Amino acid sequence: MLSYIVYEKQKNMRMMMKMHGLGDRPYWIITYAYFVILSICYILTFTTFGSLIGLKIFTLNEISVQLVFFFVYINLQIVFTIFLSVLFSDVKTATVIGYIYVIGSGILGPSFLEPYIEDEYYPRVLLEAMEIFPGFSLYHGLYELSRYSLQVEQFGTPRVCLKDIITEGLAMRSVLIIMIIEWVVLGFLAYYLDQIITNGKVGRHPLRFFPWSQGNQNGYKKNRGYDVLINMEKPDVAQEVKKCQNLIALAIFRIIFSPTCTKERLDFTFWQREIVQKMMQEQYKNQAVICDDMKKVYPGSDGNPDKHAVRGLSLTIAQKECFGLLGPNGAGKTSFIKMMTGLTYPTSGTAFIQGLDICKDMKKVHTFMGICPQHDLTWDILTGKEHLLFYGRLKNLKGDVLKKAVVDSLQAVNLLEKADVQVGEYSGGMKRRISVAISLIGNPKIVYMDEPSTGLDPASRKRLWSAVQSAKKDRAILLTTHSMEEADALCDRIGIFVDGYLQCIGSPSELKARYGGYLVLTVTTPSEQEEEVERLVQQISSKAIKVYHISGTQKFQLPKQGLKIGDIFRQVQSARTRLNIQAWGLSDITLEDVFIKVANEANSLTLHSLENNNNSYNDY
Numbered sequence: 198m199l200s201y202i203v204y205e206k207q208k209n210m211r212m213m214m215k216m217h218g219l220g221d222r223p224y225w226i227i228t229y230a231y232f233v234i235l236s237i238c239y240i241l242t243f244t245t246f247g248s249l250i251g252l253k254i255f256t257l258n259e260i261s262v263q264l265v266f267f268f269v270y271i272n273l274q275i276v277f278t279i280f281l282s283v284l285f286s287d288v289k290t291a292t293v294i295g296y297i298y299v300i301g302s303g304i305l306g307p308s309f310l311e312p313y314i315e316d317e318y319y320p321r322v323l324l325e326a327m328e329i330f331p332g333f334s335l336y337h338g339l340y341e342l343s344r345y346s347l348q349v350e351q352f353g354t355p356r357v358c359l360k361d362i363i364t365e366g367l368a369m370r371s372v373l374i375i376m377i378i379e380w381v382v383l384g385f386l387a388y389y390l391d392q393i394i395t396n397g398k399v400g401r402h403p404l405r406f407f408p409w410s411q412g413n414q415n416g417y418k419k420n421r422g423y424d425v426l427i428n429m430e431k432p433d434v435a436q437e438v439k440k441c442q443n444l445i446a447l448a449i450f451r452i453i454f455s456p457t458c459t460k461e462r463l464d465f466t467f468w469q470r471e472i473v474q475k476m477m478q479e480q481y482k483n484q485a486v487i488c489d490d491m492k493k494v495y496p497g498s499d500g501n502p503d504k505h506a507v508r509g510l511s512l513t514i515a516q517k518e519c520f521g522l523l524g525p526n527g528a529g530k531t532s533f534i535k536m537m538t539g540l541t542y543p544t545s546g547t548a549f550i551q552g553l554d555i556c557k558d559m560k561k562v563h564t565f566m567g568i569c570p571q572h573d574l575t576w577d578i579l580t581g582k583e584h585l586l587f588y589g590r591l592k593n594l595k596g597d598v599l600k601k602a603v604v605d606s607l608q609a610v611n612l613l614e615k616a617d618v619q620v621g622e623y624s625g626g627m628k629r630r631i632s633v634a635i636s637l638i639g640n641p642k643i644v645y646m647d648e649p650s651t652g653l654d655p656a657s658r659k660r661l662w663s664a665v666q667s668a669k670k671d672r673a674i675l676l677t678t679h680s681m682e683e684a685d686a687l688c689d690r691i692g693i694f695v696d697g698y699l700q701c702i703g704s705p706s707e708l709k710a711r712y713g714g715y716l717v718l719t720v721t722t723p724s725e726q727e728e729e730v731e732r733l734v735q736q737i738s739s740k741a742i743k744v745y746h747i748s749g750t751q752k753f754q755l756p757k758q759g760l761k762i763g764d765i766f767r768q769v770q771s772a773r774t775r776l777n778i779q780a781w782g783l784s785d786i787t788l789e790d791v792f793i794k795v796a797n798e799a800n801s802l803t804l805h806s807l808e809n810n811n812n813s814y815n816d817y
């Protein structure tokens with residue numbers, strides 16, 4: 198049981214289920230019920246088999262006594278396991294500790310505890326204190342059962358029944374009482390710790406359940422207000438920041454001026470009202486996601502400084518928009534998606550998804566969210582179809598609708614033929630495709646895809662793209678990718694993210710226009726015609742620059758301003774015979790060029806500022 202729970206935690210399966218709408222309470226109820234049923238089956242087999250081979254502990258004891266004792270114990274064992282599981286994040290460690298516990302308590306029972314049980318003068322209170330350890334209470338209970346059966350066999354006394362245990366104050370009574378109390382206490386404790394501890398660390402405020410607690414409920418710092426530094430050198434990013442601020446102010450306005458709100462209205466200053474009213478006129482509607490200056494800092498360890506993975510991200514994503522977040526390795530894209538999906542908390546700032554604050558209403562957000570994580574989170578023993586059935590049910594799909602959704606999803610990612618194959622037998626690309634299908638099932642309103650096409654062959658990638666294309670018709674999609682071709686094909690808007698900052702934002706064509714600004718004209722002629730070609734190009738654009746020439750092949754950069762592609766075609770074609778042009782071509786800047794340019798600029802800026810810092814330290 199311990200390995201099972203820790204496995205789901207370590208592999209982030211639990212988080213994956215949570216992100217698809219399975220709340221903590223249903224998760225634990227289902228898990229608990231599963232373990233109880235499993236344990237009951239085990240105990241029934243155990244006692245039946247024991248009786249069949251004539252073990253007196255089973256044949257000479259009342260069935261009701263055995264059943265009550267074993268039932269209480271299995272429940273205690275389950276809550277104890279859940280309690281222990283909170284402390285582990287690695288399945289191997291959990292399994293080893295689990296075995297040490299089982300074998301250790303089996304050895305310690307007869308060698309350590311038994312002498313105290315048999316010693317009538319040993320204080321019972323101390324013995325009962327030792328039985329707080331569940332392995333010892335089990336041992337003592339079994340010891341009592343065997344004693345009762347021995348009495349029946351040797352002295353012919355009547356069998357001990359439940360009533361005798363309760364009224365006569367037999368040792369079994371204290372064992373049962375200890376186990377029942379522990380069952381309840383550990384149950385609450387396990388649930389409480391599970392809520393505040395994430396991967397072995399305290400993730401939420403320890404007092405979050407107590408109404409009198411003034412502690413920050415989610416363990417993050419809020420950075421409300423309008424103190425975001427707007428970098429005027431990046432007007433697109435600055436505009437996005439402003440848009441977020443305005444939208445948030447609008448949301449505040451709506452709350453404050455709602456008829457039910459009285460307290461906050463008093464704190465609402467006049468100037469804020471002015472801004473909000475002005476902004477009300479602006480048409481920022483239908484935003485699926487509004488991120489407000491989100492930051493993520495990982496605390497430094499082993500003497501290393503803190504890692505600023507996301508340094509302040511303000512972003513809006515409209516309904517039915519596919520937004521592509523591009524960036525070099527380590528830029529902070531995954532950290533951002535982790536915050537958006539509730540895998541980790543923002544260090545400061547927050548985001549609103551369909552108007553719900555991710556720091557306050559993440560549970561509700563999970564019910565209409567889909568995610569395709571960077572690393573596939575699937576159960577090896579379940580088939581592709583079973584995965585989709587499971588996640589479809591989490592999204593409240595039922596009956597024929599569910600069946601149809603599963604078939605459609607499998608078809609969309611070309612896995613219909615492999616529907617009944619266990620995912621453990623899937624290739625890397627197939628696992629990726631089933632992850633995409635999982636993220637889209639149940640019509641989530643917002644879908645996050647972290648490098649969805651990694652490891653896919655070109656045909657599968659194209660099919661995946663068309664699945665994403667049709668999916669975005671009725672939902673917002675946030676996609677991270679290293680493939681510029683993919684970003685160009687799928688994304689309505691793109692943001693390039695470097696070193697935790699958004700460096701630029703816009704549609705692929707806007708970015709190309711903004712960072713390209715020129716066309717590349719390549720002309721190949723016999724070498725003696727080179728000068729003539731140069732003259733022709735100067736006629737087309739007086740600002741053309743020759744960037745390259747070798748044995749008759751010349752390359753020119755033509756500033757786009759004032760140029761018409763049709764004119765270039767016409768002029769080159771009409772001079773084709775006269776100048777003996779053997780080949781010529783005109784190309785635009787690619788998204789890849791934009792990416793490299795933006796990333797290089799950002800990196801050189803960082804280096805520059807680091808150098809400046811170093812210089813100022815030296816000066817100092």
Ligand SMILES: Nc1ncnc2c1ncn2[C@@H]1O[C@H](COP(=O)(O)OP(=O)(O)OP(=O)(O)O)[C@@H](O)[C@H]1O
Pocket residue numbers: 495496504505506524525526527528529530531532533
């Ligand atoms: N749990 C963590 N603790 C400390 N640092 C972390 C943690 N997770 C990520 N980082 C660091 O934060 C930075 C951003 O990481 P992140 O995984 O978000 O980048 P990314 O843009 O998704 O990279 P890639 O494209 O390679 O997936 C990296 O320098 C990484 O080393």
